[in-house]
C-alpha cells in the first residue's frame with residue numbers, strides 16, 4: 487500500500503504514519519529526512535539542494551521530487567510507502583502523480599486527519615516538558631504535582647518549544663488551510679480520500695486507520711481476482727469518487 491497522510495500541524499500525522507509503517511512493513515518517507523540524507527551522501531541532487539539551502543532559500547519542488555524518486559526506487563519501498571509532509575501544495579500533488587506514473591506506482595489512499603482548530607490549539611499550546619528527563623506536561627491538563635518540580639526526576643528546569651506558542655500554531659494552521667487544504671478536494675476527486683476524526687484518542691485513531699487499511703487490502707485482493715469487482719465489501723459501487731468516514 488502507498489499512502490499519503492494529510493492534516494494540519496499537530497494533528498498526529500507523523501505518529502500515526504510511523505505506527506502504520508511499523509505494523510505493515512512500509513517505509514515512512516519524510517522529505518526533511520530524505521533531503522538531509524541526500525545532502526550527507528553528497529549525491530548530485532543532494533549537492534544542488536545543499537547549495538540552495540546554504541543561501542537560505544527553499545528547496546524547489548523539482549529537487550524534492552528527484553530525491554523522492556531516487557528513494558522510491560530502493561528495494562525497501564516495494565512493500566509500500568507513507569508520505570507525511572509531502573505533498574503540501576496542489577502543484578506538488580500534480581508532480582507526485584506524474585512521478586508515480588513514471589515509476590509505475592500509484593497512491594492507494596490519502597488519509598486526512600481532521601481536527602477541531604480551537605481544540606487543537608488548546609491541546610498543543612500549553613505543552614512544556616522537563617528539560618532534564620523530557621517528560622511532558624501541560625499548563626491546564628498535566629501540571630507537576632509540586633509546582634516547578636519535575637515529578638519524575640526532581641529537576642526544576644522546564645522547556646517550551648517555539649512551535650507550541652498559540653500565535654505560531656495559528657499561523658501554521660493558516661498556512662495549512664491556504665496551501666495544503668486544497669489537496670482534500672484534489673484527492674476526493676480521485677476517489678482516494680479517507681477522512682477520520684483526529685481529535686479521538688491516539689489509540690482510537692490508530693484503530694480506525696488499521697480497520698481502513700484492512701478493508702483496502704481486501705478490496706485490492708478482490709479487485710485482482712474477480713471480473714465484476716466493482717463492489718467493495720460493503721456492497722457499495724466504487725466507481726464514484728467518495729470520501730468515507732472511517
Ligand SMILES: [Zn+2]
Pocket residue numbers: 616617618619620621636637638639640641
Ligand atoms: Zn524530569
